[in-house]
Amino acid sequence: MSTVRTQDLLENFNLTLVAGKDGIHREIFSSDLSRPGMELTGYFKYYPKERLQLIGQTEMNFFLDLTEEEQRDRVRRLCTDVTPGIVISRGMEIPEVIIEAANESGVPILHSPRKTTRVISRLTNYLEAKFAPTTAIHGVLVDINGVGVLITGQSGVGKSETALELVKRGHRLVADDNVEIRQEDYDTLIGSAPPLIEHLLEIRGVGIINIMTLFGAGAVRSQKKISYIVNLEIWDEKKQYDRLGLDEERLKIMDVELPKITIPVRPGRNLAVIIEVAAMNFRLKKMGFNAAEEFSDRLTTMIEQEREV
Incomplete structure (x- = not known):
């Protein structure tokens, strides 16, 4: 999990530091934001002081209706020694009482010209992306016609060679050998390459090649949602492999289960074409077209007709 500080928000968003510059290195521990509406009324019993606070137009108008003494009390209690910062949206003018309290307590006041809902969303x-749980898997991640396909298998089975052929066929490489995966939300896995090996592919006998240099920027992606394994x-020879596609195998990565197929490798099989077709077939299934079930229905109908005769 990454360490996020208030300084990072200033560097990544259109925010202006208005006050509390001594606290820009405070660490943010939660992805949840707090809009201190109840707190402005004086109720601080459940105040989530460790969260980033956001004051929108409603909170600001209420604050301005308070007496001067109440304003000083509320802002003093809002600015604690663990509060990572207070964001004020809509480009509203910031009262001097808030600036004074922020400078005294070292709580950064960040000013945004954007609407409150947009600021909250971004x-x-x-x-959430920074705090998402992460793991790493040995494999290759390729974007095939919009489907993020994670290719796994033992070392030397031909994952990188297959990925190279897929790139030549117009698909895009995300990561080779080591895929870093983070879980966003409860059902989404995002894969990317470690910075050290980004855009690189290892082919035994050839060595390390740079896919972006050889095939152009359109042949690579920095990250991709993983949908299929x-x-x-x-x-x-002793193992029975699925020939119809009716059996759905799934693999659990962290808290997310993903559909998985196993492709046997032997000389003469064009793995790139097989995986490409598998990805397209997966897309068809997501759209409601299942060739295996259609064949099974046809077979069942034919058997019933034969019995009637």
């Missing part, structure tokens, strides 16, 4: 998405394994 800050929440940024913080293809596991490559050496063909085992």
Whole structure:
């Protein structure tokens, strides 16, 4: 999990530091934002002081209706020693009492010209991405016609060579050898490459090649949502492989279960074409077209007709 500080918000968003510059290195521990409406009325029993606070037009208008003494009391209690910052949206004018309290307590006041809902949405998405749980998997991630396909298998089975062929066929490489995965929300996995090996592909006998240099910027992606897993394994004559596609295997990565297929590898099989077709077939299934179920229905109908005759 990344460490996020108030300074990072200033560097990544259209925010202006108005006061409390001594606290810009305070750490943010939660992706949740707080709009201190109840607190401005004087009720601080459940005040989430460790969260980033956001004051919109409603909160500001209420604050301005308070007496001068109440304003000083509320802002003093809002600015604690652990509060990472207070964001004021809509480009509203900031009262001097807030600036004075922020400078005394070292709580950064960040000014945004954007609407409150837009500020909440962008800050929440940024913080959730930073705080998302992460893991790493040995494999190759490729974007095939919009489907993020994670290719796994034992070392030397041909994952990188298959990825190279897929890139030549117009698809895009995300990561080779080591795929860093973060879980965003409860059902979304985003894969990317470690900075050290980004855009690089290792081919045994050739060495390290730079996909972006060889094939152009359109052949790579920095990250991609993982939707499908293809596991490559050496063909085992004793093992029964799925020939119809009715059996749905799933693999759990962190808290997310993803559909998975196993493709046996032996000389003569064009793995790139097989994986490309598998990805397109996966898209068709998501759209409601399942060739395996259609074939099964046809077969059942034919058997019933034969019985009637």
